[in-house]
Amino acid sequence: MKKTSIPKISPTEKTIPQKKVLRHRTSVGFPLLWAFVGFLCTFAPMRIFADEAASLFQQGNQQYQAGQYAEAAATYEEILALGKENWQVYYNLGNAYFKLRQHGKAILNYERALQRNRRSEDVRFNLDLANLAITDHIPEPPRSLIVVWIDAALNVFSLQQVALFGLIFWVLMFLGLTANLIAGNRSWQRLGRRVAWGAGAAGLLFALIFATLLYRQRTERYGIVLQKRVIVHSAPDAEATEAFILHEGAKFQLQEESGQWARVRLADGKVGWLRREAVEAI
The missing domain is CATH 1.25.40.10 (Tetratricopeptide repeat domain)
Structure with a gap:
């Protein structure tokens, strides 16, 4: 191209x-x-x-x-x-x-x-x-090295790429099993078994990664503040206590929605409610 x-x-x-x-x-x-x-x-x-x-x-x-x-x-x-x-x-x-x-x-x-x-x-x-270029720079709490490694490994590929690789390995496993069953030569049968075992193990690994990423995608929703300045309240009510203020570009985890309000959690652990119209989900 x-x-x-x-x-x-x-x-x-x-x-x-x-x-x-x-x-x-x-x-x-x-x-x-x-x-x-x-x-x-x-x-x-x-x-x-x-x-x-x-x-x-x-x-x-x-x-x-x-x-x-x-x-x-x-x-x-x-x-x-x-x-x-x-x-x-x-x-x-x-x-x-x-x-x-x-x-x-x-x-x-x-x-x-x-x-x-x-x-x-x-x-x-x-x-x-x-x-x-944004105002809010929210610090993340320290994480253990093993958690960082696992998170980095899970983020190497997108969900679609993981699904594609998993499908390829399952096809290779099927081909290996087929070769083991129909090949007349013992060396080809041994090769088929090795391919089936290796591809099956890799396919299982990618299936686990796919399930983890899919679970994260469906349960861990994130969003971005689009308005210049947003007041975050302690409850889904304009008269509720002001908890803190966010500015345009701030990233948060979207935990819950109630009418025109959204409950958000920041990387540093702060939690509050803000107007849904001020943000957009990623």
Whole structure:
């Protein structure tokens, strides 16, 4: 796939290369044509849908190059409205918002990009850069070394990548078992058993990682403050005692929702209630 680079945000920031979706033409023999008519009728709208998103992505990159950051952000948002979510769109959207000095939305979209691509150094770099621009720097309590290692291991791959690797290993295990059963040569049978055992162990490991990540995703929800200044109360009531104040870009764990209120927990252990309209979930 051919790639061209888009300009950097600043000398210290990074951007992803502009990507193009290439159209591929294939010729199908006449006897097979009618067999694929139903498939093509379904596939054609999907192809048009994908081409539209790719065209918008290129348009957003061109607007960003021209310094039209508000227009670029609107174009990237339009791609997401089409249901085309990937880390590149979220990342470029974060870059556009960073240029507009909307640091809350920039951090929100960098976090969403990081969820979909854990290993991207560019995303982590720009996320750290955006966090330096906000008011609240909430310290995290010290963690044991083993907890840090486990957390780092779980965050190497995204949920989708773990599922893909797990599927590959289960397929390899099946192939190894098949070779063990049908191969006439004993050396091939031994190789099949070894492949089955190794792939089965790896598949089980990735299944456990997948279950852990899925549990975290469903139980540990995080959000970002989008308003300039938000009062956090001790209860879901505007008349309740003021617990503390958060500013744009602050990250929190979303624990509970009650009407227009959300109960949040900070990394340092502080807990309180704030207006749901002031924040957005990652």
